[in-house]
Amino acid sequence: MGLERLSETYAIIALAAIVAVVYAVYQCFFSPLARIPGPFIAKISPIYHAYIAKRGHIHRDLSNLHRKHGKVVRIAPNVLFWKAESYSVLQGTRPFDLAGQRNEKIHAEQRKLVARAYSMDSITYLEPQVNSVLVLLVNRLREIRVQPIDLGYWIQLFAFDVIGAISFSKPFGYVESGDDAGIFLRLRKALRSMGWVKHAPTFHRIHQRLMPYIGNWLASNDRNSYFFELASREIQARTNRDGDFKDIASQLFSVQKTKPEFNDTNIAFMMTSNVFAGSDTTSTSLRAIFYLLLKHPEKYDRLMNELESKRQTGELSNPVTFKEAEACTYLQAVIYEAMRLYPATGDLLDRDVPEGGMTIDGHYVPGGVVVGTSSWVIHRVQEIWGPDAEEFRPERWLEKENEGTMKRFFFAFGGGSRTCIGRHISWLEISKLVPTLLICFDMRLADDVELKEEHGALLFLEGLKVHMTPKDV
Numbered sequence: 001m002g003l004e005r006l007s008e009t010y011a012i013i014a015l016a017a018i019v020a021v022v023y024a025v026y027q028c029f030f031s032p033l034a035r036i037p038g039p040f041i042a043k044i045s046p047i048y049h050a051y052i053a054k055r056g057h058i059h060r061d062l063s064n065l066h067r068k069h070g071k072v073v074r075i076a077p078n079v080l081f082w083k084a085e086s087y088s089v090l091q092g093t094r095p096f097d098l099a100g101q102r103n104e105k106i107h108a109e110q111r112k113l114v115a116r117a118y119s120m121d122s123i124t125y126l127e128p129q130v131n132s133v134l135v136l137l138v139n140r141l142r143e144i145r146v147q148p149i150d151l152g153y154w155i156q157l158f159a160f161d162v163i164g165a166i167s168f169s170k171p172f173g174y175v176e177s178g179d180d181a182g183i184f185l186r187l188r189k190a191l192r193s194m195g196w197v198k199h200a201p202t203f204h205r206i207h208q209r210l211m212p213y214i215g216n217w218l219a220s221n222d223r224n225s226y227f228f229e230l231a232s233r234e235i236q237a238r239t240n241r242d243g244d245f246k247d248i249a250s251q252l253f254s255v256q257k258t259k260p261e262f263n264d265t266n267i268a269f270m271m272t273s274n275v276f277a278g279s280d281t282t283s284t285s286l287r288a289i290f291y292l293l294l295k296h297p298e299k300y301d302r303l304m305n306e307l308e309s310k311r312q313t314g315e316l317s318n319p320v321t322f323k324e325a326e327a328c329t330y331l332q333a334v335i336y337e338a339m340r341l342y343p344a345t346g347d348l349l350d351r352d353v354p355e356g357g358m359t360i361d362g363h364y365v366p367g368g369v370v371v372g373t374s375s376w377v378i379h380r381v382q383e384i385w386g387p388d389a390e391e392f393r394p395e396r397w398l399e400k401e402n403e404g405t406m407k408r409f410f411f412a413f414g415g416g417s418r419t420c421i422g423r424h425i426s427w428l429e430i431s432k433l434v435p436t437l438l439i440c441f442d443m444r445l446a447d448d449v450e451l452k453e454e455h456g457a458l459l460f461l462e463g464l465k466v467h468m469t470p471k472d473v
């Protein structure tokens with residue numbers, strides 16, 4: 001009896017091994033994607049993508065994979081169009097979610113409702129909100145006596161407060177108090193968790209089903225619970241306050257008047273996206289800009305020459321206006337170049353290949369396969385950016401022969417119908433903050449600063465310590 005059970009067990013193990021080998025042979029030699037190069041383990045297991053995402057430096061891993069395997073790399077057995085299943089993890093059960101919505105038709109309808117509030121025209125409307133946080137930031141930084149300052153942290157406080165200000169006319173009060181009340185860590189945990197759970201959607205589905213019994217083990221769920229509740233409370237408080245508000249909430253409430261189906265819950269979901277998608281992305285970009293500038297004194301000096309000569313001719317106010325900043329050509333080149341080298345999202349933006357399939361770089365890819373690309377990879381392709389693609393050289397954006405090409409391949413905000421809806425807002429913040437801080441402070445990077453990179457669903461850069469000496473302006 002014992003022997004019989006043993007041989008039965010062996011038979012099951014042998015069968016499982018045969019199935020695994022057949023599956024691996026199929027994936028490596030007979031699948032329609034068999035000829036696409038990539039790590040062996042990625043060809044046979046979807047775990048590979050989730051694994052490299054969990055390690056925290058997927059942005060660099062993807063670039064290395066392309067360097068090793070070429071333009072098209074296979075990073076899962078079944079890895080433009082519809083957003084892939086990984087976005088369901090983002091969306092959860094949320095009915096209004098631009099970033100997470102996979103259905104193109106629903107996405108287009110929802111995006112149409114809110115597009116105006118985020119358009120270029122709305123930027124001037126929101127500028128006074130950014131000004132108030134910026135002036136407060138400069139004053140707070142002037143008061144700090146202990147050097148070097150963790151400028152990265154202050155930038156993050158600024159980016160959060162701006163989101164509160166432009167969304168609900170109420171900064172969160174972080175710059176004022178110099179403290180984030182634990183919210184950054186909570187958000188970081190959520191983004192860290194989302195970074196890998198996105199690539200394990202089956203695991204996510206099972207977890208969500210079991211949640212009533214096992215509780216919530218995934219910080220990624222905070223996006224649609226804790227942060228949604230935070231946004232809902234702010235929206236509620238905002239409707240209870242009187243005043244002529246110049247913010248996104250007021251624009252969305254005016255949409256609601258003609259489209260009542262766009263209810264308060266949907267507005268709160270949109271505001272959750274502002275907090276979730278708009279604060280850390282902007283602060284990471286700002287950290288990269290200051291880090292690269294201060295690391296390259298000749299670029300810093302060139303930018304200071306531009307700003308100072310504009311100051312002397314009265315073309316630069318304090319705080320700098322968006323219009324003035326746009327007219328600073330070297331400043332704009334610096335922003336593009338830093339965001340090229342450190343785009344805030346470095347994982348693949350996954351899309352399902354539509355029915356009928358498509359050909360990518362000579363490889364036929366059948367419908368249903370997930371394809372994606374990463375800004376970290378595109379931004380380092382030498383055929384586009386030249387042999388010095390890894391170098392910080394803002395001048396490349398000013399060279400006549402590159403005009404057009406470079407902006408076309410600038411992928412920090414994604415592209416197509418899913419391009420970042422908040423890109424004008426973050427450009428407004430960045431364009432104003434960088435020159436304003438530079439005209440108000442002399443800056444020097446603290447000794448031995450190297451930014452620490454961690455990629456969850458977004459990139460984080462830690463350790464921007466700077467000596468800041470206030471100037472008389």
Ligand code: HEM
Nearest residue numbers: 098099273274277278281282344413414418420421422426
């Ligand atoms: C430097 C700052 C920012 C960067 C690098 C960035 C990056 C991106 C990228 C790459 C996407 C496309 C994602 C995809 O295809 O899956 C995206 C979408 C989105 N972003 Fe941003 N973002 C930034 C700032 C903001 C701000 C300030 C807001 C809101 C105030 C915002 C809200 C959104 C939303 C709602 C989407 C989804 C859009 C859609 O699918 O229609 N982002 N962002």
